[in-house]
Each structure stands twice: as C-alpha cells, then as structure tokens.
Amino acid sequence: MTDLHLFWVIQLAPLLAFLLIQVLPKTINKVAPAIGMAFSLTAALASLNLSFAHSQGAGLPVEFSRQWLVVADYAVWPNIPVPHYTLSVGFLLDPLNLLMITLVTTISFFVQLFSFYYMNEDPSRPRYFGFLSFFSFSMTGLVLSNNLLQTFLFWELVGLTSYLLIGFWFEKKSAATAARKAFVINRLADLGFYLGIILLFLLFGTLGFATLKADALRNVLGHGTLTLIGLLIFCGVMGKSAQFPFHVWLPDAMEGPTPVSALIHSATMVAAGVFLLARAFDLFSASHTTLLVILSIGAITALMSATLAAIQRDIKRILAYSTVSQLGLMVMAIGAGSAESGMFHLSTHAYFKSLLFLTSGAFIHRFHTNDIWEIADRGGKKDAVALGCLAFGLLSLSGVPPFAGFFSKDLILEVLKHHGGIFFYGVAVLVSFLTAYYSFRLFFVIALSKIGHEVRAHHESLTLKISRALPLFSLAALSLITGFTGHAFHLNMELLITTVILVVAGGALAYSQFKDPAAAEAALRGNQGFIFKILERKFFMDDAYDFLVKKVGLALGRWLNAFDRAVINSLMVNQTSFSVMRLGRVVSRLQNGLLQDYLAWAVGIGILIVFCFL
Amino acid sequence: MMENIVFFGVVALTLLGAFLAVSLRNVFYNALALVLCLFGVACLFIFLNSEFLAVMEVIVYIGAISIAIIFAIMLSTPMLQKTEAPQDRLKTLRSFVIAALLFGGLFKALQKTTWPAAGVDGDYSLHAIGRLLLTGQVLPFEAVSLVLLVAIMGALLLAEKK
Amino acid sequence: MSAAQSLSSYLLISAALFSIGVFGLLSRRNLVAILISLELILNSASLNFVAFNKFSLVDKALGQVFAIFIIALAAAEVCIGLSLILLLHRKKDSINVDEARELRG
Numbered sequence: 001m002t003d004l005h006l007f008w009v010i011q012l013a014p015l016l017a018f019l020l021i022q023v024l025p026k027t028i029n030k031v032a033p034a035i036g037m038a039f040s041l042t043a044a045l046a047s048l049n050l051s052f053a054h055s056q057g058a059g060l061p062v063e064f065s066r067q068w069l070v071v072a073d074y075a076v077w078p079n080i081p082v083p084h085y086t087l088s089v090g091f092l093l094d095p096l097n098l099l100m101i102t103l104v105t106t107i108s109f110f111v112q113l114f115s116f117y118y119m120n121e122d123p124s125r126p127r128y129f130g131f132l133s134f135f136s137f138s139m140t141g142l143v144l145s146n147n148l149l150q151t152f153l154f155w156e157l158v159g160l161t162s163y164l165l166i167g168f169w170f171e172k173k174s175a176a177t178a179a180r181k182a183f184v185i186n187r188l189a190d191l192g193f194y195l196g197i198i199l200l201f202l203l204f205g206t207l208g209f210a211t212l213k214a215d216a217l218r219n220v221l222g223h224g225t226l227t228l229i230g231l232l233i234f235c236g237v238m239g240k241s242a243q244f245p246f247h248v249w250l251p252d253a254m255e256g257p258t259p260v261s262a263l264i265h266s267a268t269m270v271a272a273g274v275f276l277l278a279r280a281f282d283l284f285s286a287s288h289t290t291l292l293v294i295l296s297i298g299a300i301t302a303l304m305s306a307t308l309a310a311i312q313r314d315i316k317r318i319l320a321y322s323t324v325s326q327l328g329l330m331v332m333a334i335g336a337g338s339a340e341s342g343m344f345h346l347s348t349h350a351y352f353k354s355l356l357f358l359t360s361g362a363f364i365h366r367f368h369t370n371d372i373w374e375i376a377d378r379g380g381k382k383d384a385v386a387l388g389c390l391a392f393g394l395l396s397l398s399g400v401p402p403f404a405g406f407f408s409k410d411l412i413l414e415v416l417k418h419h420g421g422i423f424f425y426g427v428a429v430l431v432s433f434l435t436a437y438y439s440f441r442l443f444f445v446i447a448l449s450k451i452g453h454e455v456r457a458h459h460e461s462l463t464l465k466i467s468r469a470l471p472l473f474s475l476a477a478l479s480l481i482t483g484f485t486g487h488a489f490h491l492n493m494e495l496l497i498t499t500v501i502l503v504v505a506g507g508a509l510a511y512s513q514f515k516d517p518a519a520a521e522a523a524l525r526g527n528q529g530f531i532f533k534i535l536e537r538k539f540f541m542d543d544a545y546d547f548l549v550k551k552v553g554l555a556l557g558r559w560l561n562a563f564d565r566a567v568i569n570s571l572m573v574n575q576t577s578f579s580v581m582r583l584g585r586v587v588s589r590l591q592n593g594l595l596q597d598y599l600a601w602a603v604g605i606g607i608l609i610v611f612c613f614l
Numbered sequence: 615m616m617e618n619i620v621f622f623g624v625v626a627l628t629l630l631g632a633f634l635a636v637s638l639r640n641v642f643y644n645a646l647a648l649v650l651c652l653f654g655v656a657c658l659f660i661f662l663n664s665e666f667l668a669v670m671e672v673i674v675y676i677g678a679i680s681i682a683i684i685f686a687i688m689l690s691t692p693m694l695q696k697t698e699a700p701q702d703r704l705k706t707l708r709s710f711v712i713a714a715l716l717f718g719g720l721f722k723a724l725q726k727t728t729w730p731a732a733g734v735d736g737d738y739s740l741h742a743i744g745r746l747l748l749t750g751q752v753l754p755f756e757a758v759s760l761v762l763l764v765a766i767m768g769a770l771l772l773a774e775k776k
Numbered sequence: 777m778s779a780a781q782s783l784s785s786y787l788l789i790s791a792a793l794f795s796i797g798v799f800g801l802l803s804r805r806n807l808v809a810i811l812i813s814l815e816l817i818l819n820s821a822s823l824n825f826v827a828f829n830k831f832s833l834v835d836k837a838l839g840q841v842f843a844i845f846i847i848a849l850a851a852a853e854v855c856i857g858l859s860l861i862l863l864l865h866r867k868k869d870s871i872n873v874d875e876a877r878e879l880r881g
Contacts, residue, residue, distance in 0.1 A: 591879075591880055592877065592880045593876075593877025593878065593879050593880025594873075594874055594877055594880075595873050595876070595877075596705070596709075596801070596802050596803075596805075596873065596874075599801060599802055600708060600709070600712060600802055603712055603716065603798060603802070604712055604715075607712065607715050607716055607719050610719045610723070611719055614719065614722055614723060614726065617778055617780050618778050618779055618780060620780075621778070621779055621780035622779070625789055628789065628793070629789070629792055629793070629796070632792075632793050632796045632797070632816050633796060635796075635800070635812050635813070635816060636796055636797070636799055636800030636803070636804065636809070636812070636813055636816070637800075641806050641808050641809050641812075644808075644809050644812050645808075645812060648812050648815060648816070651793075651816065651819070652815075652819065655793075655819050655822075655823055658786070658789070658823060658826075659823075659826055659843075661780050662786070662826045662827060662829070662830045663830055663836075664826050664829070664830075664839075664840050664843070666840065667822075667826060667840055667843050667844070670844065670847055671847070674847050674848075674851060675815075675819075675847065675850070678851060679815065679850060679851055679854045682854055682855070682858055683808060683811065683812065683854065683858065685858075686808055686858040686861060686862065687808055689862060689865075690808070690861065690862065690865040690871050705802075705803055706803050708802065709798075709799050709801075709802035709803035710799060710803070712798065712799075712802060713795045713796070713798045713799035713802070714795070716794070716795050716798055717791055717792065717794075717795035720791035720794065720795070721788070721791060724784060724787050724788065724791065729783055729784075729828075729831070729832055730832045731783075731831060731832060732831070732832055732833060732834050734781075734830055734831065736834065736835070736836035737836055737837065738836045738837070738840070739837075742836065742837035743837045743840050743841055743844070745837070746835070746837040746838065746841050747841055747844075750838075751838075751841050754845060755845075758845050758848045758849060759848075761848075761849065761852050762848060762851065762852050764852075765851075765852035765853075765855045765856050766852075766855060768855075768856055768859070769855045769856055769858070769859040770859075772856070772859040772860060772862075772863050773859040773862050773863065
C-alpha cells in the first residue's frame, strides 16, 4: 500500500466505524464496541505500518495536496507582495505528525478496548463508541492535515466531540454544565485562532504548513504583525491545551467517562494545542515576543496547576491538574524554542498519562468512588493490577529514570536551562519537584492506607478481565519504552542528578506527610490556612470567571437588553412596522370595494396619460 | 343636402338615445333608449356602406341583446316601482367631469391626427366578408366561436338555481 | 365635402358615444344600467371600425369583419353579465353595485 492509501485508511476507518454504529439496528447494537475496536485497530495498524515505512524519518516529508479554491489571483492588500490567494486540502506527513498519528491511533485503540470493560453496564454504549470513533476521525484529520484551515476544521470537530463526550451522562447536571463550560471556553479561544488564520491568509496568501517558513514569513510581514498573528493563533492553543487563563474547563471535564478523559483530555486532544505549536513552529518563532509570551503562559500554567494538583482528593482531578501542568511544561519548552523537546514530552506524557487515567478508571469502576482516601478505604491496594500500573505511571510522571517521563522532562529542563533563562528554569525545577510530590502523595495514600470497608470485586468474565488488563499493561510497557525512542537521546549527568534529587525530595516530603494517610487526612481537614484556602479555591480563577460572567456580563446584558427594547425594538422595528401599518391604512381606503371608484381612478389616470401625449 | 339632413337626424337620434340610456332613472326606459341608440348606429352603418352590418346590428343587438337585457330587468326588478334611489350628486359630478375630460382628450387627439386615406370604393359585399371570415380571419373567427360557446356554458352554470 | 362623407364626423360621434358610455359606467348604481353603458362603449368601438373601414382601408371587408366580432363578443359579454347580475340579485336581493363590496380593504 502506498502512503496515500494508508492516509485514507487512517483517516476514514474511524469515520466508517462512526457511520456504521449510527445505522446499526437496535437489536444488534451490542456489536458497536466491536466495530469501534476493529476499525480503530485497523487505523492503528495502518499508522504503525506508516511509521515503520518511514522509520528514522526516511523519505519524509510526504505531501499530497490538491488545490481547492483560488480565492483571488491578484494582490488584494496594498504593500504586501502576495500575488495570489489559494486554499488547498491534503495530507502532510513529516516526523512530527508521524509520531503523533501513531500515538493517537494506538491510544485510541487501547482506550476503546478499556472502554469495553469500563462501559460494559452502560445502556447507551453505541452512542459512546460512535462518539469515540468520531473523535478518532477528527483527531487523525487534525494531525494529518497540511494546512491551517483544514486543521482548524478538525480542531472544531474534536472540540465538538469533546463536548459530546464530557456531557455523555448529560442527565447529570454537573456533567452538562462541565460540557457547556468546556465548549464555551473553547469557542472563545478558537475565535482568536480563527482571527489569526484570517489575518495570516489575508497577509500571506497561503496557509499550507510547508510554506509557513520563518524566513518567508519575515520577508513578507513585519515583526508586529507576526507577533499579533502568533498570539491570536496561540489563543486557540491556550483554549485547547488548557493554558492559563483558559485552563478552568479541563478539571471540570473530568465529569465525562474516565476512558474519555484518558483519550481526549490527557493524551490527544489537549495535546493538539502543543502539536499545533510545534506544527506551525516557524509562525511563532518568527517573533521572539510571541515565544516569550508562550514561555510565560506555560510557566504560569505549569506552576499554578502543579500546586493545585497537590491538594486535590479526587483522583481524576489530581490527574487533570497534573495534565494541565505537564502541558504547561511542553508549552514552556516550545516557548524556549525547542519544538522537539515539547513534542517528545507530549508523546511520553500521552502514554503514561493515558495509562494513569485508565488506571484511575479501573479503580473508579471497581470501587465506585473518585476520592483517593475512599478508594484506599475500600481496598484499593488489593487491586494489584491497577496498583502496579498506577505505580508505573506515577514513576514515569514524576520522572524517575529509566521511565519515559524522565527522558522527556530532562530534555525540557535542559532546554530551559540553556535557552529559557534562570527564572524559567527555576519554575520548571519547582514544577518537577511538585510533580514528584503529588505523584507520591497519590500513591502513598492508596498504598499505605489501612483497608476499612473492603469492597469485593464483582465476578468478571475473562473477556472483561482482558479488556481491563490488556490496555493497562500495553500502555505501561509503552510508557517504559517510548523514553528510548527520543531523537535527542543522551544523558546529562548534571541533570540526571538534579532530577533524582528533585524526585527524592518530593517523594520524601510526600512520605513524611502521608506515611499515615488517615492521620494526614485528619490534619488536612483541620488545616484552614491562608495558602490552603487559596489553593482550595483554585486561585479564585472560577470566582473570577463567575464575577466576569455574572456581574460584568449580566450588567452588560441588562444594558444591551434595555437598549434592544428601547432603541432596536420600539424605535426601529416597531416604528417601521407601525408606519407601514399607517400607510397601509391610508392606502386601504382606496380599496373600498366600490367598483365605480376603481373605474374612476383607472379612467382618470388613463386620461392624464393621454393628455401627456397630446 | 338631403343626405346631410338625414345624417344629422340619425346622429341626433343616436346621441339622444345614448344620453337617455344613461341618464333616465328607470332602468326599463334605459333599455328602451338603448334600442333607439342602437337603431341610430345601425343607420350610421348604412351611411358607411355596410348594409350587412346594419342588419346584424338590428337583429343581434336589438333583437337579441336588448331583449335579453329587458328580460333581466323584468326578472330582477318589479318594473314600475323601480325608480332608482336619488343619485349621489358628487358621484354624478365626478363622472361628468371625467367623461367631459375624456371627450375633450379624444376630440383634441382627433384634431391633431391626420388619418390615412384610401378611396371609398371597394367590395363591401357580404360575399367578401364571408370569404375573409373563412380565409384571412379564420383564427379570430374560431376563437370568437369558442368564446361564445364558453360564455353560453358559463351563463348556464352561473344562472342555474342551486 | 358633406359631413356624412368625412371620417372625422364619425369619429366624433364615436367619441361622444364613448364618453356618454363612460359617464354611465361611472355614475349609475344599477348593474343593468352599467351593462347598458357598456353596450354603448362597444358600439362606439364598432362604429370606429366601420368608419375606418370605409375611409382608410383598401380591403373593405376587414373592418366589417371586426365589427361582427365585436357584436359576437358583446353577445357573449351580455350573456355572462346578465347571469352574474341574476346571481347577485338572488344572493343579495339587490342589483346595486355599491352593495357588492365584500372585497374592500
């Protein structure tokens, strides 16, 4: 099979699955999971085939592009030497998205497999698997597309599926609210993205990634314009990758089913922002101001959410804040000018974070609670499979060598040390320390607690057991080996020591606080300190949004409402209709039903016309 | 000279008939005045060398149409008591002004125009009319016959007692 | 030239007939009277045709043919008109045109 065939298979297999599941008769919709899994396995195998064919970047980049629209074949903008404006559609494959496409399709397959276990009691499973397949379709489209507009299209589609899946249990009010929150915040951010695309197209004339090169951009556009475009597009990234101040939707998005969180809200969709940063890296790196803003936003996000992760009780929220924090680290790396290290961390993070989410799903499904103390209380540490995988994922997350997280985080630290300046390096070090702290905290609480009211596992069939364990083990293995696939694989002794010290310090701090989890919980309840309160309220971000929406927004809305009623409605709309009515009343007197009056008008006007010609 | 006297007599007859046909209050008298007017027009047709038309005018118009109108009057109004309610003065005035203006306009147009002239001699015969009806004007002829058919059917349908 | 042998005298008569017809059309309230006025108008038209036939046409049958058409159409018109009047009379017990004004705005 040629590359193009493989592209089509990867792109269309999930869509086909989605459509098949939609038309499935109700009587046999039990096979929906099988359809979803089969097609996502197809896509995964196709992308593996692709990545073996191009291992070590052989024969890349490959582009299949077709001209779609010639918007204008003359320069429409004064002083900008753009001779024509064309839009194209197509596939572009380079080492960057080869990595990404493999990651998306494999994780998508594992998550579908795990979902078979996780959702096996849910009556609306076909809908779930349909949406999941549709998400895979959108995500592969996003990754494979060769220009910004096509990316944007699929970007919106993944946003939509994210909304649908967060609100999958829409009868639950909190889930519906969370879905709406995610949707609205993302649309707000995407507005910036879209404006950026329009501006870029107006001024540059093409949106193909292959043509967005730093030199070409600098030749055509000024520094200010480039910064503006970069920041507008980064706005979309901030929404999708949950960067400050748009990060508030991601923790709430945990209302969705846990495998969805693993696939969409940790591994793939939220990473799309980082992916876009790397994909259109020249667009951002063309202006050092943009890079500095990206770096700062990443730093704020990483630090803020790492501290928040350290106080959460809900296992999924811990992981969610951790995701935000890690995304912040990736954004920092790219802001410091190294797209490779950001993407490397993205890929390792995708594997171990989806592993962690699936593990948390395994806990939640068995113990019916999200609270880590309750999980521990109900016998969390007896679930050897889940606990082992949790340990695996957490070790990787906190950056213990030789797990994958170690290599990628090391690389980021190195990049920040050399290119980011001492301040941002310090932030990253602090974040690494906090990461180790909350990882070990999570582990210790579950592993060291005494078991209170033990919950025995239901009897599970062999299929269910396999669909539970297989994805966990596979992802655990992947989160071990992906570390060694990095292009810039090397060991820096100094950084190794730094990392180990950070991990040990974080672990030690966590151990000292949580060696007796029950006591620690009591202490936690008693602690109402100032900092703790700030953390509890998530740095007042939700309150700030609340204020913005409820006070400022409502006041504005009230004013606009009054304006609408007084000026638009009564003055303009109603007066228009009233005047038409008045005119109509006058004219309708002509239509009085008297035949001879009509005749008189007709003959009279006819005579007038005759006189005009005389 | 004699011709002129007769001509003016006929014209006076026609216009008087016309005037009475629209101005008398009683509809029955109107119908009778219409007969007078139509008779005058038939005489004018003779002055215009169209004897066949004059005969047709008398037979069809006076003999059929006017009689039909009189029948309608008989059917719809008890004859002698039906003097119309007094006319609306304003309406009469308005109608008069419009009619006068119309006449003025037509008169002026008549004066300003020079009409093409051809000799008065020619074949006015019934023979020529019949030939023309079935050759050059056969299409309008057929159309008119169709209209007549439809009109008769329509009239039957409309006047049918439900 | 005698008045009987000039085109314009016939046209003048025709114009007078037409105006009288219009006057009746606009002023009378009785529908039968309106129909009578219409007959006057039609007659003025056919008088015109025949007059032009004599003084302006080469083919002396053509104008007469059209006068015949007018007579035929007048017959049809009266036929329909009278049945409409009868219908109205049956419905409203009146043939006053001012009372048939259901379509007023």
